[in-house]
Amino acid sequence: METRSDHVALTLQLGSSDSLQPGLSTTRKSCRRYWNQLPRCLRNLIIIGLLTACVALLLFLPGEQLVPDDSANSLGHINIAPFKDEHNNILRNENVHHPKRNSEEVIPPPTPLRKLEDNNQPQIDPAQNPNDSAQNQIEPQIPLDNKPDPEIEKGSREILANNGLEGEPNVLEENIDNNAPKDFSGPSNDRQRAVVDAFRHSWRGYKEFAWGHDNLKPISMGSHDWFGLGLTIVDALDTMYIMDLQDEFEESRNWVDQHLSFNINKDVNLFEVTIRVLGGLLSAYHLSGDKMFLNKAIDLGNRLMPCFDTPSGIPYSDVNLATMKAHSPKWSPDSSTSEVTTIQLEFRDLARSSGDKAFEEVVQSVNEKVHALPKTNGLVPIFINANSGAFRNFATISLGARGDSYYEYLLKQWLQTNKKPNDFLIEDYKTAMDGVLTQLVRKTPAEKHTYIGELINGKDFKPKMDHLTCYLPGTLLLGHRHGMPLSHLTLANELLETCYQTYMKQPTGLAPEITYFKLNDDSETDIIVKPNDAHNLLRPEFVESLYYFYALTGNKTYQDMGWNIFQSFEKYTKVKHGYTSIGNVKNVLNTRPRDMMESFWLGETLKYFYLLFSDDRNEIDLDKYVLNTEAHPLPILHN
Incomplete structure (x- = not known):
């Protein structure tokens, strides 16, 4: 940077009059005499003018330069210049919030990372000073397949224009309420600090080996892309904010701003991108x-x-x-029922936040169409056809995979709309839970474990329960708090205990993906885990239910249950560069690590652990927020 002196120096040649050039002494005397002959008032005005000029010069000489808006470090600095959106429209600075940062603070760039496209690139020492010379820094790169093709980008603009969408995604400020940023103070006890340490350990591995990619492969020190949308970053944004991890949040925010592009030639799943990416951005x-x-x-x-x-x-x-061409899944003509009915929270919130009612209208239409379809005691098959609008004949009925969150969102949509009166969604929820109680609930013969089975072909009972189903105790308790019957509370308590036992009955203290239960006396144990079902994917559903039980009752027993499970994750899934799913919860000596850390480990599981262990059970106020199925808090609407 160019430097300038902060004073004016005059070089005078000194010496005896004999050493001066001819005429210089005379000139100097003439100047002095001319000065003395000036009127006193004029001399004073000249002196004042010179002093003023000196002061002005000192005030306006630049010191340390602020980073201009268009040249800010992409990973570390907060611009003091007016914030500009991607169409270069100036937004008010007060609308851009950097958590707990003074507006004059300069954040150092994060630790230089490994370049993603070439795993043979030299790795930068994590201990290296981030302020070292620029040539020693390798900045995180966006995955190659996330760079928009110019021809596709042109075509996308035409499609947006043809649909009347050109000029978005920017939002007119007058169409949105000014959200007041929520303040979080960070961990308050040792258990929360342990969860934050787990997050940071996971994050370090992700930054070093998978930055900008969807998931980390912590053992092989690589990455895995599903959609090429940086799922781990977007999914974990609100977790970092809630944990008060300011530096991590800032670098993630900057990556989203500067590198996350949706203009990519790639098929993505509507449900997964909605709950993880759209939900993560809105939260x-x-x-x-x-x-x-x-x-x-x-x-x-x-x-x-x-x-x-x-x-x-x-x-x-x-x-x-x-x-922007949509289609059915390549493996089937049908969509999963849970997938088409678990996008409503996010699209409704997007509609209310943007002022564009179309987002809410399309998902409300889905609600109405599914509401009108015939069901089995309020229970739905797990497949539905987008062309006919009908459920698949003889499809399985399950509260596990492909069916689970349909029931969750019936209740949560009602809560999101501030318990809208005469809403068919809550009536469908009540009817469905009656169907669960009468059609799907069983108890094991010896140990009396309450569980929820499945109906194969819509009628034949199967004593199989996915770990995914362990979200239901928390949802039932949440519903009971808002007026659902006592039978919901009873089932919630019994099912929570069963889910806990699916963890505690395994040598690793971790639950399998799927559990079977004894129907008759033809088995030695009431809880059965088949070899192909013995994997654990770091899933959050049971921790989610524990969180609701603690948040809504204040009973710290649920914190202790969660701590037991957290310690098992620490013991059997933690590896050098993160946490990994495992293939076998039944053998502590052979867990068969699977080398995958899904985004929901940071977006859901660790977030729920953190909230569960909080001294303040209202850290997320459940009277003001509803958490989507990916644990992203969205505000309850009051209009």
């Missing part, structure tokens, strides 16, 4: 108040909308984000 927006997240969410929402352009209004499961 980060509501918690931080930073409208950049909302602008990104609107862009993504527009690209997902073609899924709803079907003969029946039931959405297709997949869409290409660049060409």
Whole structure:
């Protein structure tokens, strides 16, 4: 940077009059005489003018330069210049929130990372000073397949224009309420600090080996891409904010702002991208108040909308984000029932936050169509056809995979709309839970474990329960708090105990993906785990239920249950560069690590552990927020 002196120096040649050049002494005397002959008032004015000029010069000489808006470090600095959105529209600085940062503070860039596209690149020592010379720094790179193709980008603009969407994703400020950023103070006890340490350990591995990619492979020190949307970063945004991890949040925020592009020629799943990416962006927006997240969410929402352009209004499961062409899954003509009915919280919130009612209208239409379909005591088959709008004949009925969150979102949508009166959604929820109690609930003959089975072909009972089903105790308790009958509370308590036993009955203290239960006296144990079902994917569902039980009752017993499980994760899934799913919870000497750390480990599991261990059980106020199925808090709407 160019430097300038902060004073004016005059070089005078000194010496005897004999050493001066001819005429210089005379000139100097003439100047002095001329000065003395000036009127006193004029001399004073000249002196004042010179002093003023000196002071002005000192005041306006630059010291340390602020980073201009268009040249800010992409990973570390907060611009003091007015914040600009991606169309270069100036937004008010107060709308951009950086948690607990003084606006004049300069954040150092994060530790230089391994370059992603070439695993043979030299690795930078994590202990290296981030302020070392620029040539020693290797910045995180966006995955190659996330760089938009110019031709596809042009085509996407045309599609957006043809649908009246050109000019978005920016939002007119007058259309949005000013979200007040929520303040979090960080961990308050040793258990919370242990969870934060687990997060940081996971994050270090992800930054070093998978930055910008969807998931970390912590053992092989690589990455895995599902959609190429940086799932781990976006999924974990609100976790970092809630944990008060300010530096991690800032670098993630900057990656989202500068590198997350949805204009990619790739098919993505409507459900997974909605709950993880759209939900993550909206939650980060509501918690931080930073409208950049909302602008990104609107862009993504527009690209997902073609899924709803079907003969029946039931959405297709997949869409290409660049060409905006939607279709059924390649493996089946049908969509999963849970997938088309577990997008409503996010799209409704997007509609209310952006002022675009179309986002809510399409998902409400799905609600109405599913509501009108015939069901079995309120229970739904796990497949539905987007062309016909009908459930698949003789499909399985399950509260596990492909069916689970349909029931969750019946209740949570009602809560999101501030318990809208005469809402068919809550009536469908009551009917469905009656169907669960009468059709799916059983007890084992010896140990009396209450569990929820499945109906194969819609009628034949199977004593199989996915770990995914362990979300239900928390949902039932939440519903009971808002007026659901006592039978829901009883089932919640009994099912929570059963889910806990699926952990405690295993040598590792970790639950399998699927558990079978004894129907008759033909087995030695009431809880049965088959070899192909013995894997653990670091799933959050039971910790989620423990969180609701603690948050809604204040009973610290649930914290102790969670601590036992957290310690098992620490013992059997922690590896040098993160945490890994394992293939066998039945053998402590052969857990068969699977080398995968899914984004929900940071987005859900560790978040729920952190909230469960909080001294303040209202750290997330459940009267003000509803958590989506990926644990992203969205505000309860009051209009």
